[in-house]
Amino acid sequence: xxxxxxxxxxxxxxxxxxxxxxxxxxxxxxxxxxxxxxxxxxxxxxxxxxxxxxxxxxxxxxxxxxxxxxxxxxxxxxxxxxxxxxxxxxxxxxxxxxxxxxxxxxxxxxxxxxxxxxxxxxxxxxxxxxxxxxxxxxxxxxxxxxxxxxxxxxxxxxxxxxxxxxxxxxxxxxxxxxxxxxxxxxxxxxxxxxxxxxxxxxxxxxxxxxxxxxxxxxxxxxxxxxxxxxxxxxxxxxxxxxxxxxxxxxxxxxxxxxx
Amino acid sequence: xxxxxxxxxxxxxxxxxxxxxxxxxxxxxxxxxxxxxxxxxxxxxxxxxxxxxxxxxxxxxxxxxxxxxxxxxxxxxxxxxxxxxxxxxxxxxxxxxxxxxxxxxxxxxxxxxxxxxxxxxxxxxxxxxxxxxxxxxxxxxxxxxxxxxxxxxxxxxxxxxxxxxxxxxxxxxxxxxxxxxxxxxxxxxxxxxxxxxxxxxxxxxxxxxxxxxxxxxxxxxxxxxxxxxxxxxxxxxxxxxxxxxxxxxxxxxxxxxxxxxxxxxxxxxxxxxxxxxxxxxxxxxxxxxx
Ligand SMILES: Nc1ncnc2c1ncn2[C@@H]1O[C@H](COP(=O)(O)OP(=O)(O)OP(=O)(O)O)[C@@H](O)[C@H]1O
Ligand SMILES: [Mg+2]
Numbered sequence: 001x002x003x004x005x006x007x008x009x010x011x012x013x014x015x016x017x018x019x020x021x022x023x024x025x026x027x028x029x030x031x032x033x034x035x036x037x038x039x040x041x042x043x044x045x046x047x048x049x050x051x052x053x054x055x056x057x058x059x060x061x062x063x064x065x066x067x068x069x070x071x072x073x074x075x076x077x078x079x080x081x082x083x084x085x086x087x088x089x090x091x092x093x094x095x096x097x098x099x100x101x102x103x104x105x106x107x108x109x110x111x112x113x114x115x116x117x118x119x120x121x122x123x124x125x126x127x128x129x130x131x132x133x134x135x136x137x138x139x140x141x142x143x144x145x146x147x148x149x150x151x152x153x154x155x156x157x158x159x160x161x162x163x164x165x166x167x168x169x170x171x172x173x174x175x176x177x178x179x180x181x182x183x184x185x186x187x188x189x190x191x192x193x194x195x196x197x198x199x200x201x202x203x204x205x206x207x208x209x210x211x212x213x214x215x216x217x218x219x220x221x222x223x224x225x226x227x228x229x230x231x232x233x234x235x236x237x238x239x240x241x242x243x244x245x246x247x248x249x250x251x252x253x254x255x256x257x258x259x
Numbered sequence: 260x261x262x263x264x265x266x267x268x269x270x271x272x273x274x275x276x277x278x279x280x281x282x283x284x285x286x287x288x289x290x291x292x293x294x295x296x297x298x299x300x301x302x303x304x305x306x307x308x309x310x311x312x313x314x315x316x317x318x319x320x321x322x323x324x325x326x327x328x329x330x331x332x333x334x335x336x337x338x339x340x341x342x343x344x345x346x347x348x349x350x351x352x353x354x355x356x357x358x359x360x361x362x363x364x365x366x367x368x369x370x371x372x373x374x375x376x377x378x379x380x381x382x383x384x385x386x387x388x389x390x391x392x393x394x395x396x397x398x399x400x401x402x403x404x405x406x407x408x409x410x411x412x413x414x415x416x417x418x419x420x421x422x423x424x425x426x427x428x429x430x431x432x433x434x435x436x437x438x439x440x441x442x443x444x445x446x447x448x449x450x451x452x453x454x455x456x457x458x459x460x461x462x463x464x465x466x467x468x469x470x471x472x473x474x475x476x477x478x479x480x481x482x483x484x485x486x487x488x489x490x491x492x493x494x495x496x497x498x499x500x501x502x503x504x505x506x507x508x509x510x511x512x513x514x515x516x517x518x519x520x521x522x523x524x525x526x527x528x529x530x531x532x533x534x535x536x537x538x539x540x541x542x543x544x545x546x547x548x549x
Contacts, residue, residue, distance in 0.1 A: 156379065158376055158380045159380065161376065162376065162382075165347055165349055165367045165369065165372075166374075166393065166394035166445075167367055167369045167394070167398065168397050176393075176396075176397070177382070180382070180384045181384070257383045257385075257427065258427075
């Protein structure tokens with residue numbers, strides 16, 4: 001097991017190095033394109049200026065207010081979509097009758113790009129917090145449903161039978177067999193859900209909104225404020241990557257047993 | 260359709276090769292409630308999955324004396340696993356009663372019966388040690404006692420030093436050793452195994468058979484062992500129970516006269532060949548009939 005830890009530590013160090021390499025390469029390409037005249041500073045401001053703008057944005061109350069709005073929408077939508085999706089997914093899987101009817105429908109809807117429904121959300125809810133959250137939930141819930149179907153499918157009947165043979169109560173079977181077996185897939189669902197959720201809400205803000213990061217990004221773009229635009233993109237990308245990597249780290253801890 | 264099947268099989272006399280009822284039932288009186296005794300009386304089972312009816316078992320009577328090594332063989336799909344599931348209390352038979360160690364098996368009782376399934380039944384997210392501790396942890400046995408008992412059983416199956424390995428770090432044979440340790444950890448008087456070595460290569464399979472016989476001799480458990488392999492049946496058993504094709508009935512009970520301890524050389528004796536012959540004749544007969 002010590003060997004396994006050493007191996008995973010080595011893998012993590014390798015991952016970190018490749019990350020640093022990737023960021024360095026992007027920065028180098030960015031600067032090189034300016035030095036060699038491929039890009040002009042009007043099209044692509046120097047990286048140092050963009051980073052300085054990013055830092056100054058973090059000190060601007062107006063920007064922080066937008067972050068607050070978006071963060072609130074994202075968290076509320078996430079807090080609704082993930083538990084609701086998991087609960088519905090389990091409830092549907094539980095009944096073979098509802099599985100047969102609803103699973104194909106879920107898969108059908110999943111294949112439709114959710115963005116085309118955005119105008120309908122505006123018509124139905126107006127342009128406000130609830131509409132953003134609603135669209136976020138709608139963008140997210142299908143991937144959560146599908147993940148919980150496969151999470152339940154991944155529980156081996158042999159594993160349940162063993163627990164029953166050793167006298168486990170239904171509660172113990174849920175916590176000691178279902179949860180650990182499903183954890184990797186459910187954590188992956190959390191990760192994917194956040195990506196779908198962020199995409200949905202930022203799009204809703206960019207399309208029609210009075211507040212939020214998406215609205216800021218859109219207006220910076222329209223007004224040709226490249227430094228702010230790029231700084232905003234960098235900050236949102238960094239936040240999304242950070243969340244994703246944190247969950248992935250947790251996932252790796254939970255699924256070390258998957259050979 | 261089920262009533263038709265029931266009517267014909269219940270009405271027809273036992274097939275020519277079957278042991279007469281009275282003889283099959285004879286040991287029942289002797290062993291009824293002793294620890295380690297197994298008694299199956301009049302067990303029939305019909306599966307009904309949303310209207311699709313399958314008659315799996317028909318009037319099974321089987322009495323096993325404490326400490327015996329009994330192997331159940333029969334054509335594929337004849338209901339061996341179903342019978343074992345009922346003997347462990349995991350499934351309720353539609354008719355009949357099962358008593359193990361004096362207790363009716365209306366639900367699983369790990370103090371009486373330990374169970375070993377095929378190789379994939381270990382929890383991959385638990386170490387060997389934690390897998391063996393699992394049945395104890397379900398009953399909130401104190402941590403220190405749990406750890407000591409699991410270590411002791413892992414040592415019994417020859418896995419000292421492998422406590423911290425995860426299943427994917429163990430070979431197929433080692434995984435089944437862990438399963439056996441898990442089956443023994445609550446000290447049941449009976450161990451039931453459903454094709455435990457089916458997924459193993461032949462060499463490992465023979466080694467594991469020897470290991471199981473050693474553990475059986477050391478612990479004195481009653482063992483009920485389901486297999487497809489005629490050689491495995493003849494090599495391991497005190498007694499071989501042969502089942503008919505579905506719906507499963509007991510059509511023969513064969514005493515194995517080979518001395519203990521069994522050795523690999525016995526597989527080339529005439530008696531061993533006769534045993535295999537006798538089982539195969541009946542199973543082949545069943546398969547061609549069905
Ligand atoms: N849960 C179930 N629901 C419906 N039918 C079942 C169920 N389990 C088993 N059966 C049916 O009952 C019959 C006996 O199955 P069982 O698994 O007990 O046979 P088996 O002798 O163990 O077979 P094998 O040798 O292939 O392991 C089969 O026809 C099977 O399809
Ligand atoms: Mg079977």
